Amino acid sequence: MDDKILLAHGSGGKLSHDLIESFLPELSNPMLDKLDDSAVFDLSGRLAFTTDSYTVNPIFFPGGDIGKLAVCGTVNDLSMSGARPLYLSLSFIIEEGLPVADLKKILVSIKNTAAEAGVKIITGDTKVVNRGSADRIFINISGIGVIPEGVDISAANARPGDKIIINGNIGDHGIAVLSQREGLEFKLPVPSDCAPLNGLVSEMLAASKKIRCLRDPTRGGLATTLNDFAEQSSFGIIIEEERIPVHRAVMAACELFGFDPLYIANEGKLAAVVAAEDAEVILAEMKRNKYGKDAVIIGEVVAGHPGQVVMKTTLGASRIVDMPVGELLPRIC
Amino acid sequence: MCLAIPALIKTINGQQAEVDIEGVTRGVSLQLTPEARVGDYVLLHTGYAISIIDEAEAEETMKLLKELSEAN
Amino acid sequence: MKFVEEYRDPDLAKKLLERIHKNSRKSIRLMEFCGGHTVAIFRHGIRQLLPDTIKMLSGPGCPVCVTASADLDKAIALADMKDVIVASFGDMVRVPGSYSSLQKAKADGADIRIVYSVQDALAIASENPGKQVVFVGIGFETTAPTVAASVLQAQTEEIVNYSILSLHKICPPVMKAILDLGEVNLSGIICPGHVSAIIGSHPYQFIPDHYGIACAVSGFEPLDILLAVDMLVGQIESGQPRVEIAYRRGVKPEGNTQAVKLMESVFEVSDANWRGIGAIPASGLRLRGEYGKYDAEKRFEIEPGPAIEPKGCICGSILRGVSTPLECRLFRRTCTPESPVGPCMVSSEGTCATYYYYQGS
Numbered sequence: 001m002d003d004k005i006l007l008a009h010g011s012g013g014k015l016s017h018d019l020i021e022s023f024l025p026e027l028s029n030p031m032l033d034k035l036d037d038s039a040v041f042d043l044s045g046r047l048a049f050t051t052d053s054y055t056v057n058p059i060f061f062p063g064g065d066i067g068k069l070a071v072c073g074t075v076n077d078l079s080m081s082g083a084r085p086l087y088l089s090l091s092f093i094i095e096e097g098l099p100v101a102d103l104k105k106i107l108v109s110i111k112n113t114a115a116e117a118g119v120k121i122i123t124g125d126t127k128v129v130n131r132g133s134a135d136r137i138f139i140n141i142s143g144i145g146v147i148p149e150g151v152d153i154s155a156a157n158a159r160p161g162d163k164i165i166i167n168g169n170i171g172d173h174g175i176a177v178l179s180q181r182e183g184l185e186f187k188l189p190v191p192s193d194c195a196p197l198n199g200l201v202s203e204m205l206a207a208s209k210k211i212r213c214l215r216d217p218t219r220g221g222l223a224t225t226l227n228d229f230a231e232q233s234s235f236g237i238i239i240e241e242e243r244i245p246v247h248r249a250v251m252a253a254c255e256l257f258g259f260d261p262l263y264i265a266n267e268g269k270l271a272a273v274v275a276a277e278d279a280e281v282i283l284a285e286m287k288r289n290k291y292g293k294d295a296v297i298i299g300e301v302v303a304g305h306p307g308q309v310v311m312k313t314t315l316g317a318s319r320i321v322d323m324p325v326g327e328l329l330p331r332i333c
Numbered sequence: 334m335c336l337a338i339p340a341l342i343k344t345i346n347g348q349q350a351e352v353d354i355e356g357v358t359r360g361v362s363l364q365l366t367p368e369a370r371v372g373d374y375v376l377l378h379t380g381y382a383i384s385i386i387d388e389a390e391a392e393e394t395m396k397l398l399k400e401l402s403e404a405n
Numbered sequence: 406m407k408f409v410e411e412y413r414d415p416d417l418a419k420k421l422l423e424r425i426h427k428n429s430r431k432s433i434r435l436m437e438f439c440g441g442h443t444v445a446i447f448r449h450g451i452r453q454l455l456p457d458t459i460k461m462l463s464g465p466g467c468p469v470c471v472t473a474s475a476d477l478d479k480a481i482a483l484a485d486m487k488d489v490i491v492a493s494f495g496d497m498v499r500v501p502g503s504y505s506s507l508q509k510a511k512a513d514g515a516d517i518r519i520v521y522s523v524q525d526a527l528a529i530a531s532e533n534p535g536k537q538v539v540f541v542g543i544g545f546e547t548t549a550p551t552v553a554a555s556v557l558q559a560q561t562e563e564i565v566n567y568s569i570l571s572l573h574k575i576c577p578p579v580m581k582a583i584l585d586l587g588e589v590n591l592s593g594i595i596c597p598g599h600v601s602a603i604i605g606s607h608p609y610q611f612i613p614d615h616y617g618i619a620c621a622v623s624g625f626e627p628l629d630i631l632l633a634v635d636m637l638v639g640q641i642e643s644g645q646p647r648v649e650i651a652y653r654r655g656v657k658p659e660g661n662t663q664a665v666k667l668m669e670s671v672f673e674v675s676d677a678n679w680r681g682i683g684a685i686p687a688s689g690l691r692l693r694g695e696y697g698k699y700d701a702e703k704r705f706e707i708e709p710g711p712a713i714e715p716k717g718c719i720c721g722s723i724l725r726g727v728s729t730p731l732e733c734r735l736f737r738r739t740c741t742p743e744s745p746v747g748p749c750m751v752s753s754e755g756t757c758a759t760y761y762y763y764q765g766s
C-alpha cells in the first residue's frame with residue numbers, strides 16, 4: 001500500500017476496497033464484517049442516541065489522539081444520560097496526503113478504546129477530500145445505548161441540597177492540547193484525561209438510585225456544565241474555590257496564558273449532581289474506579305439565585321461564575 | 334494589565350533560557366534581563382523575562398505582612 | 406507556585422482586612438489603574454470584603470480597551486492587503502473596529518495569526534519570506550520593550566519582511582490626563598505592577614507631589630492588593646501622600662533600566678489616541694526614524710476610512726472612572742462578551758467584561 005492516503009482511496013474503486021480491508025482486522029466483529037449498507041440489530045428498552053464530530057488539532061497529543069478522543073466523546077455522551085453504550089458508527093473524512101501510518105495509529109487507538117469501553121463499531125464510512133478541504137482527518141462517531149430500567153438522569157432533576165461531585169482534576173485535556181499548539185509549545189507533565197467513563201457511571205448507578213444529573217464538562221469546561229445544571233433545573237449552584245481540584249502544572253499553564261481552569265475542556269471528567277444522603281456512598285464507589293479515584297464534592301444546589309452559579313472564593317467572598325464566550329485565546333493582559 | 338508570572342530559570346543558552354513553572358517548561362528570551370542566572374526567578378510576560386524576582390525583598394514583604402497582621 | 410501562592414494565604418488576608426477595617430476612617434475613593442487589578446479584585450471578591458469607607462474605581466489600564474477604533478481599522482486594513490500576514494495577541498482579535506474586527510477579517514479570508522509572543526511573529530516572518538508580516542503592537546511599557554527587542558532582532562537577523570503597527574501607549578501621561586480632567590475625586594491610586602517592573606516607581610512621583618494623591622504600586626495576588634490598600638489608607642489617614650511599593654519582589658524604584666534603554670532606543674514618545682479619552686500628548690510610542698523601515702505605517706499606505714465610534718457605548722467614561730458598566734444602557738442587553746459593542750466588553754480585563762463575568766446581573 002502507498003504510504004500516504006490518496007484521493008483514489010476514497011473513490012470507491014480498488015484502492016478504497018484495499019483501504020477498508022486494511023481497517024477491518026482492527027475493528028472486526030460479526031456485524032461490521034458483513035460490510036452491508038446498514039448494520040442490522042435488535043434492541044429493546046429506552047434507547048439513547050448521540051452523535052459528535054471530532055476535529056481536534058493536533059491529532060496526536062499527550063495522553064491520546066483524535067481516535068481515542070472520538071470514541072470516548074461519544075461513549076461519554078451516552079453515559080451521561082445514564083445509558084449503557086453498545087454500538088458506534090465510525091466515519092472518517094481524510095485530507096489527501098495523510099500518512100497511512102498515522103491512520104493506522106488512530107485505528108489502533110480506536111480499537112483499544114472501544115475494547116476498553118466494551119462497545120462495538122458496527123458501521124462506518126471513509127471519504128477522502130482534496131488537500132485543504134479538511135485538516136488531516138475528521139472523525140464522526142454516532143452511538144447508541146440502552147438506558148437501564150429506573151434510571152432517570154437529566155440536568156433538570158437537580159434539587160436544593162443536592163451535592164455536586166467531580167471525578168478529579170479539571171483542565172488537563174484542554175491544556176495538554178494547547179501545549180502542542182503551534183507557537184505556544186510548552187512542555188506539560190500532565191497528559192490529557194481522555195477516557196471512557198461508562199464503567200464509572202454504571203458503578204455509580206449501581207451504588208445509588210439518587211443520581212440526578214450527569215454531564216461531561218468538555219468544551220466550555222466545568223463552568224459551562226454547572227451553568228447548564230443551574231439553568232435547566234432553575235435552581236442555584238454554589239461551589240467552593242478551594243475544593244476545585246486542579247493539577248499544579250495545569251494551574252501554572254493557566255496563569256501563564258491567562259485562562260481560568262473552570263473554562264478549560266476535559267475529556268475524562270464528569271460532574272454529577274446527587275442527593276445529599278447518598279453523596280458519601282457514591283463518592284466512595286467512585287474512588288474505587290481508576291477514573292474516579294480523585295473524586296470530590298465541590299459544592300451544592302441551593303434554592304437561592306436560580307439559574308446562577310456562585311463561587312465562594314478562598315478569601316471568603318463570593319462571585320458569579322458565568323458561561324464562557326468564544327474561543328479561548330492566550331492573552332497578554 | 335500585562336499578565337506576568339514567576340518562572341524559574343533552568344538553563345541558559347545565549348539570550349534564550351528554559352524556564353520551569355510547576356513542571357511546565359518553555360523557552361523564554363532574556364533580552365530584557367541579560368543579568369539573569371540559572372536558579373533565578375523571573376517575571377515572565379509574553380515569552381520575555383521582564384524582571385528578576387528579588388527573593389530578599391519577597392521575604393521582607395512576607396515578614397511585613399505577618400507583622401501587620403499580628404499588630405492587630 | 407512560588408511567589409504566587411504565599412500571597413493568596415486566606416488567614417493573612419483576613420487579618421490584613423481586619424487591620425484595614427480598623428484603620429480606615431475617612432471615606433476614600435481609590436482607583437485601580439490597571440485592568441489586571443480589576444480582574445484580580447473581582448476574581449477574589451475583594452471589593453465586598455473592604456470596609457464601606459473605601460470605594461474602588463476601575464481605571465483605563467487595559468491596552469486593548471484604550472485602542473481607538475481608527476487604530477484598529479488600520480490593523481484590519483493591513484490584514485485585507487494582499488500577501489500581508491497580520492500577527493496579533495489574542496486579546497485584540499475580537500475587538501470591534503468601526504466596521505469589522507480582526508476576527509471577522511479572518512473569517513473573510515485575511516491571514517491573521519494569533520501569537521503568544523512577538524517572537525512568534527518574527528518566526529512567522531522568517532518562515533514566510535514571500536509575505537509581509539505586520540505585528541499589531543499593543544500594550545503599555547510592559548510589552549513595548551519586548552516589541553523593541555524583536556525589532557532589534559529582525560535587524561540583526563536581516564528579516565526584512567517584518568514591521569510593527571505601533572499602537573503602544575505609556576501610563577503616566579494618561580494618569581495625569583485623568584487627574585487633570587478632575588471628574589473623579591480620587592484619594593489614592595493603585596499603580597500598575599508590571600508596567601512598574603519596567604519603569605519603576607519614580608514616574609508616579611508627580612501624583613503625590615502635584616495632586617496630593619496617595620500611590621501604591623501593587624502586584625496581582627490578593628495579599629499584594631490588600632497591602633497596597635493598607636499603604637494607601639495609611640498615607641491618606643496620616644495626610645502624607647507618597648509613592649510606596651507593595652510589590653517589591655517584582656518592582657524596583659528605578660525599574661528595569663536595561664529594558665527601558667532598549668525600549669527608548671527603538672521607540673520615541675508620540676501623541677496617541679485613547680479610546681473614550683481622546684488624544685493625549687506624549688502618551689504613545691512610535692518607531693524612531695532610524696527604524697522607519699520596520700514601521701508599518703511608513704511601509705504601507707493605510708487608508709481605513711473614517712472611524713466610527715459605537716453608538717450608546719460609554720466605555721470612555723468607564724475608562725475615566727466616571728461611570729460603571731451598570732450605568733450603560735447597552736450593558737448585558739445589546740452588549741455582551743458574545744457580541745461586544747465596545748472594547749471594554751471584549752478584553753477579558755475590560756471593566757464591562759469583568760462586571761459581566763464576575764458580578765452577575
Ligand code: SF4
Nearest residue numbers: 718720733740747757
Ligand atoms: S457595556 Fe458595552 S456598550 Fe456599554 S460601555 Fe461597556 S463596552 Fe460599551
